[in-house]
Amino acid sequence: MKDEIYPTNLYLSPEKDELFEKGPWPKPFVFNEDVVNVFDNMISRSVPLYREVLACAAHWTKAYYQPGTKIIDIGCSTGTFLELIGRFLQQPATLVGIDNSQAMLEKAREKLLPIQQIHQLELICDSAENCSFENSSVVIINYTLQFLSLQVRQKLLKSIYEGLVPGGLLFLSEKVKSPLPQFQETITRHYEAFKAYNGYAQTEIERKKEALENVLVPLTETEQLQMLKDSGFQQVDSLIKLHNFLSLVALK
Numbered sequence: 001m002k003d004e005i006y007p008t009n010l011y012l013s014p015e016k017d018e019l020f021e022k023g024p025w026p027k028p029f030v031f032n033e034d035v036v037n038v039f040d041n042m043i044s045r046s047v048p049l050y051r052e053v054l055a056c057a058a059h060w061t062k063a064y065y066q067p068g069t070k071i072i073d074i075g076c077s078t079g080t081f082l083e084l085i086g087r088f089l090q091q092p093a094t095l096v097g098i099d100n101s102q103a104m105l106e107k108a109r110e111k112l113l114p115i116q117q118i119h120q121l122e123l124i125c126d127s128a129e130n131c132s133f134e135n136s137s138v139v140i141i142n143y144t145l146q147f148l149s150l151q152v153r154q155k156l157l158k159s160i161y162e163g164l165v166p167g168g169l170l171f172l173s174e175k176v177k178s179p180l181p182q183f184q185e186t187i188t189r190h191y192e193a194f195k196a197y198n199g200y201a202q203t204e205i206e207r208k209k210e211a212l213e214n215v216l217v218p219l220t221e222t223e224q225l226q227m228l229k230d231s232g233f234q235q236v237d238s239l240i241k242l243h244n245f246l247s248l249v250a251l252k
């Protein structure tokens with residue numbers, strides 16, 4: 001009942017992320033089978049306010065969804081957001097998940113079986129930059145743009161802008177960096193304390209950090225906003241920020 005008005009109850013698989021505890025761990029970081037198997041646990045222990053961000057995205061999706069259009073989740077991983085919005089949205093909709101990892105989509109397909117009784121579901125295994133966003137009223141892209149090259153990020157955001165219907169919404173979450181090296185250092189230390197609090201050992205934190213170097217390349221908040229503006233989005237606002245993680249909305 002509570003979930004109908006404030007959807008925080010995520011469907012997360014319980015397999016514990018111990019990937020960087022004992023080798024061999026993925027370096028450079030990739031979304032391989034081993035990562036996929038523990039991904040729900042990994043992301044919910046590594047992204048500050050993960051549950052709140054997904055709940056917030058569900059609320060904004062419900063508010064901006066236009067009947068007859070698509071809701072698209074780019075980098076949908078194991079389908080956690082689509083499953084949440086599938087339960088939260090009271091009217092049938094077309095839900096599209098895009099991810100270039102087949103293993104992620106296999107997990108998603110399993111997780112999304114129940115919501116297919118209500119919604120039309122399309123899971124597309126391809127790189128987001130090859131996909132069309134035509135006739136979408138809500139596009140979600142959480143913690144995915146950060147893995148693409150800067151050129152591809154800009155191209156993808158432009159193509160999302162073009163595909164959205166007028167009044168359509170982009171919900172974007174990213175890891176960001178501070179423009180001030182001193183602040184960046186303090187934020188990083190605080191973020192690592194958050195990870196330690198969530199049960200990661202210092203060695204695990206260090207190994208993953210090394211593996212993510214040059215793979216996950218964060219922008220500053222200002223650079224991220226500029227990229228959205230350069231893609232056509234003139235109305236942009238920030239919703240959530242904790243440590244080095246930010247969620248924004250942008251309107252067409």
Ligand SMILES: C[S@@+](CC[C@H](N)C(=O)[O-])C[C@H]1O[C@@H](n2cnc3c(N)ncnc32)[C@H](O)[C@@H]1O
Pocket residue numbers: 031043074075076077078080081098099100101104126127128129141142143144147148
């Ligand atoms: C950190 S995860 C996203 C988490 C997910 N949005 C969530 O909130 O649980 C990044 C995802 O993006 C996918 N990915 C990476 N590069 C991609 C690309 N170019 N096109 C589509 N998916 C991509 C990865 O396979 C992975 O599942």
Ligand SMILES: O=C(O)C(=O)C[C@]1(C(=O)O)C=C[C@@H](O)C=C1
Pocket residue numbers: 042043046047143175208209212216
């Ligand atoms: O663990 C980190 O340092 C993170 O940046 C978390 C993060 C991400 O933001 O994408 C990194 C890799 C996994 O995909 C899940 C979460």
